[in-house]
Amino acid sequence: IFSFSPVNSFINSFGALAQEKVRIDTLDQFCLEKGITEIDLLKVDVEGYEIQVLNGASKMLSERRIRCLYLEATAYPNDDSPHLVPINKISDLLRGYGYSIFGIYDQEMDQFRNINCLCYFNVAYVQHDLCKNARNG
Numbered sequence: 001i002f003s004f005s006p007v008n009s010f011i012n013s014f015g016a017l018a019q020e021k022v023r024i025d026t027l028d029q030f031c032l033e034k035g036i037t038e039i040d041l042l043k044v045d046v047e048g049y050e051i052q053v054l055n056g057a058s059k060m061l062s063e064r065r066i067r068c069l070y071l072e073a074t075a076y077p078n079d080d081s082p083h084l085v086p087i088n089k090i091s092d093l094l095r096g097y098g099y100s101i102f103g104i105y106d107q108e109m110d111q112f113r114n115i116n117c118l119c120y121f122n123v124a125y126v127q128h129d130l131c132k133n134a135r136n137g
Contacts, residue, residue, distance in 0.1 A: 028056060040068065041067070043071075044071045045071075048084060050073070064098065070123070070124050073090050074087065074121075098127055100126060104121050105124065106121055
């Protein structure tokens with residue numbers, strides 16, 4: 001169940017809140033229906049719903065049918081932001097499926113709290129086996 005997020009809303013030109021109902025499905029179900037058996041790179045940009053998306057891809061992840069993932073995260077372990085998920089939560093979940101961090105990109109410092117600290121970034125994960133194979137060459 002997904003809750004309302006102001007980040008994922010539409011405001012019409014008169015300032016009134018516009019709503020539109022959309023069908024939400026899991027990635028596992030979508031891939032099954034469309035006959036998608038493998039994904040080379042899954043880009044997830046869902047403004048705070050990364051864990052829900054990953055949970056909806058549990059079959060694809062557990063069967064190692066997604067090779068690489070690219071997600072937005074925050075460095076703060078207990079961030080209260082409605083549209084950022086702490087990297088430790090994402091990493092803990094993906095580690096259980098056999099994924100490791102490959103790289104961190106598009107790093108942004110925390111300008112909102114006026115401190116010189118990494119705030120949010122994009123992070124790439126790859127299957128452990130792909131890392132081993134790349135190193136062994």
